[in-house]
Amino acid sequence: MTLDRRMFLSGAAGGLVATALPSSSAAQGVIALPDDLVSNEYATVTAVATPQPVVAMTFDDGPHPSLTPRLLDILAARNIKATFYLIGSRVAQWPQITRRIAAEGHEIGNHTWSHPYLNRRSTQNVIREIDRTTEVIFDATGRPPVTFRPPYGAFTRSQRLMLHEHRRLPTILWSVDPQDWRRPGANAVASRILRGSRPGAIILSHDIHSGTIAAMPATLDGLRARGMQFATVSQMLGWPLWQTRHFRRVAAS
Ligand SMILES: [Zn+2]
DSSP: OOSOOOOBOOGGGSSSOTTOOOOGGGGGGOOOOOTTSOOOSOOEESBBOOSSOEEEEEEESOOOTTHHHHHHHHHHHHTOOOEEEEOHHHHHHOHHHHHHHHHTTOEEEEOOSSOOOGGGSOHHHHHHHHHHHHHHHHHHHSSOOSOBOOGGGOOOHHHHHHHHHHHOOOEEOOSBOOOGGGOOOHHHHHHHHHHHOOTTBEEEEETTOHHHHHHHHHHHHHHHHTTOEEOOHHHHTTOOOGGGOOOOOOOOO
16 A cells, blocks of 8 residues: 555544534544535545444445345344445446445445556546446436545545545545455455454455455454444444435536
8 A cells, every 4th residue: 555544533523423414613524525514625534533443344346246245145134334335337237236235224435437546547537437437326326426445545645635626525545454355265354354453444345255255254243242333434434324415416527
């Protein structure tokens, strides 16, 4: 991970109360912003500063036709809500799985259309990758994503600021990376996540690897045994649940 990671400090704004809007006094640490929320300059999140024992599970690169449904079953059996950073071209291929993710109370974020290294792309190309994905997620679920995750974390600071300014999408990175894409085995994935997780952690993994799915029962039960609760990315930011957000379409520019 070569990008500089800016810790997002939200104080009281970070927490589990999904319906509480950040007050203006809390706006110091509040990121970005659909238009029902206060805005300021923060464009990048790697974790949330909170004393509450809460973590966000995030799953990238889906939907996968068989593994994502298996993961959804595992999450549903535990009543855990997670955040899925979906690839637009895969949403187009599996819109019914995308709809199931949203219908079961999980959040969906934008992970580009074709999973490129965006730091090598023009602004116009970056916006096209992201807008096209927002559109297909909107078509499948009736709502647009409110956060963005760049493939490989490869997104420059000026790109993050640009995206925040033009699309009101904060860039969500992560504070725990089990390197599950290297396929180290389910036990390694689970133990790396358990070892790395602190209150406010954003945990990266990928629901396109069977080892990751196999790791999830022990991971989720282990986090819970350590007293952790689970929140979506929006909840971690002190935002309303994704499914209840007000939104409007931003004119393309
Ligand atoms: Zn990815």
